[in-house]
Amino acid sequence: MSPLARQAVPPAPSTAMLRQGLSLKRQLLIWLLLPQLVLLLVGGVLAYRVALSYAEKAIDQSLTQSVRSLSRQVKPVGSGLLIDFPRAAQDIIEQDPKDRVSYMVSSPPGSFLLGNGKLPGPEQPAPFMANETVLYNAQIDGRAMRVALLEVDYGDSQSPQRMRVQLAKSLAVQQRLTTELIADMLVPLLLLGAVLSMLVYGGISRGLQPLTRLQAQLGDRSEPALSALSPIELTQAPQEVHALAAAVNQLLSAVRRSLGQEKRFLNDAAHQLRTPLAGLISQTELALTETDPDALRERLNKVLSGAQRSAHLVHQLLSLARNEVEVRLAPLDIAELARDVARQWTPRALKAGIDLGFEGADHLLVMGEALLLREALSNLIDNALTYAGPNSEVTLSAQASGAQVLVAVQDNGVGLSEADLPHVFERFWRASHVPGGCGLGLAIVNEIAQRHGGSASVTAVLPQGLRVQLLLPRANHD
Numbered sequence: 248m249s250p251l252a253r254q255a256v257p258p259a260p261s262t263a264m265l266r267q268g269l270s271l272k273r274q275l276l277i278w279l280l281l282p283q284l285v286l287l288l289v290g291g292v293l294a295y296r297v298a299l300s301y302a303e304k305a306i307d308q309s310l311t312q313s314v315r316s317l318s319r320q321v322k323p324v325g326s327g328l329l330i331d332f333p334r335a336a337q338d339i340i341e342q343d344p345k346d347r348v349s350y351m352v353s354s355p356p357g358s359f360l361l362g363n364g365k366l367p368g369p370e371q372p373a374p375f376m377a378n379e380t381v382l383y384n385a386q387i388d389g390r391a392m393r394v395a396l397l398e399v400d401y402g403d404s405q406s407p408q409r410m411r412v413q414l415a416k417s418l419a420v421q422q423r424l425t426t427e428l429i430a431d432m433l434v435p436l437l438l439l440g441a442v443l444s445m446l447v448y449g450g451i452s453r454g455l456q457p458l459t460r461l462q463a464q465l466g467d468r469s470e471p472a473l474s475a476l477s478p479i480e481l482t483q484a485p486q487e488v489h490a491l492a493a494a495v496n497q498l499l500s501a502v503r504r505s506l507g508q509e510k511r512f513l514n515d516a517a518h519q520l521r522t523p524l525a526g527l528i529s530q531t532e533l534a535l536t537e538t539d540p541d542a543l544r545e546r547l548n549k550v551l552s553g554a555q556r557s558a559h560l561v562h563q564l565l566s567l568a569r570n571e572v573e574v575r576l577a578p579l580d581i582a583e584l585a586r587d588v589a590r591q592w593t594p595r596a597l598k599a600g601i602d603l604g605f606e607g608a609d610h611l612l613v614m615g616e617a618l619l620l621r622e623a624l625s626n627l628i629d630n631a632l633t634y635a636g637p638n639s640e641v642t643l644s645a646q647a648s649g650a651q652v653l654v655a656v657q658d659n660g661v662g663l664s665e666a667d668l669p670h671v672f673e674r675f676w677r678a679s680h681v682p683g684g685c686g687l688g689l690a691i692v693n694e695i696a697q698r699h700g701g702s703a704s705v706t707a708v709l710p711q712g713l714r715v716q717l718l719l720p721r722a723n724h725d
Contacts, residue, residue: 271458275451280444287440291433298428302421303393310395311380313348314414318399321352321361321410349387349415356398356411366394366413377409384418391418457488465495527553576614576699578722581652582607582645584617588624589643592632600637603628607645612722613652615699620719623695626688627656627715635660635712647721651701655716662713663705671705671715689715 269277351362359365369383381396392415402408478496527550534546589605596603613620624643631641635658645654663671670676672693689705692715696703701719708714 272451272455275455276448279447279451283440283443283447287436290436291429294432295425295429298425298432299421302424302428305424306393306416306418306421307382307395310382310393310414310416314380314395314397314412317350317352317414318397318410318412321399321412349392351413352410353413354408354410356409360410362413364415366415368396368413385415387415392416393418393421458491461488461492461495576616578612579615579617579620580610581613581615581620581654581719582609582611584620585624585643585645585654588621588628592625592628596632596641599632601632601635602640603632603643604640605643605645608647611645611647611652613699613719614722615719619695619698623692623717624654624656626692630688630715631656631658631660631713634658648718650721651718652721653716653718655714657708657712657714659708659712662707662711665707668705668707672703692717 349362349364349366351364351366352360354360357368364387366387367385369381369385375381375396375398377398377400379397383394383396385392385394394413394415397412399410399412400407401410478499530546530550530553534543534550537543537546585607586605589603593603628641628643635641639658639660641656641658643654643656645652647653671689674687674690689703693703696717696719699719701717703715703717705713705715
């Protein structure tokens with residue numbers, strides 16, 4: 248396919264974008280306002296049932312009083328009844344045309360005697376106690392009614408009689424009373440709910456302002472510079488936001504430290520590799536123009552020496568960069584590791600005419616990382632073998648010192664002056680012009696010791712010599 252036929256394919260949305268959900272503000276509003284709405288609905292239902300119950304009690308009480316009053320208007324006289332029900336009393340009962348009250352007097356019960364309509368009895372008729380009001384629901388002309396029934400005994404013992412008085416009232420009154428009660432109760436509650444919702448919204452908006460300021464501060468750090476990774480400062484913010492800012496500051500500090508280490512490594516590498524590479528180039532150019540075989544061999548030996556020094560420098564720089572990252576510490580037998588490192592360097596020591604040995608405990612546990620500690624011990628022995636000189640002694644030792652382990656490399660070589668001792672752990676500092684070194688070995692040792700929570704130190708040995716020692720935390724020490 249030709250380049251002209253190719254079409255740019257839009258990048259697929261990232262997983263983070265696909266999983267992006269509601270904002271924190273919306274989630275808080277949902278979790279705060281949704282329960283409030285549910286509680287209002289539940290409260291409305293409960294309020295309706297309570298209002299319905301109170302309306303029903305009010306109607307039952309009214310019907311009970313009315314049916315007793317009506318029963319007193321029918322007075323037994325001998326074996327008969329005297330009905331004293333004036334028109335005014337009837338008008339009072341039937342005054343509401345929308346809520347017409349039906350009544351019926353029957354004697355014997357069920358035999359119509361007086362009233363404005365025929366009222367049914369209970370669905371399950373049963374013997375009724377005299378002078379006891381019974382309340383029940385009934386359908387009259389398609390309307391739901393509440394009926395009060397009262398039976399009264401009259402007559403004498405020879406001819407006992409019973410009279411039934413019924414009074415019915417539409418349940419529309421109950422519904423109207425319930426609706427009015429609900430309106431009187433829920434309207435203020437709804438207003439309070441609306442005010443509460445506004446307060447919740449305002450409180451959430453105000454409470455999230457520190458996050459907005461935090462977002463603004465992070466958004467302003469767009470330039471790719473170490474200054475953009477400076478700590479975030481929040482003067483007024485909740486404890487949770489301060490904790491978040493502290494976590495972000497820790498992350499920024501780690502990134503700033505990593506970028507600084509990377510920049511320092513590049514600067515060191517560029518500075519230190521410039522000179523040997525320039526020497527290699529010049530020696531190679533001279534070798535290309537050399538015609539004498541002995542002179543050409545001398546030039547090539549110089550090229551080899553420069554290449555070896557450059558390789559050693561690159562190895563040291565990479566070791567230094569690797570040591571500056573976080574390490575995972577685990578229990579490690581430093582005595583066994585030291586013996587193994589001493590065995591590895593024994594052939595070079597014999598070749599240089601140096602007596603290399605180990606002394607100390609058989610087993611000592613420290614909290615460390617084997618690769619880095621091996622690098623540190625190798626650098627110490629390499630440094631001692633390079634500068635101690637022939638017919639000297641180099642001793643690697645490991646012994647317990649309280650809650651720490653003391654690992655040291657000591658030689659009886661020429662040593663260093665008191666003025667040079669404070670500079671031995673500086674990068675690229677060299678006190679000797681002996682070829683082969685680059686001034687990074689002891690700096691690497693110091694970095695490794697600090698990464699393990701320990702320290703490195705150097706002391707002069709009398710009458711001559713040098714002692715470099717590491718103090719490392721001991722593992723499982725009570």
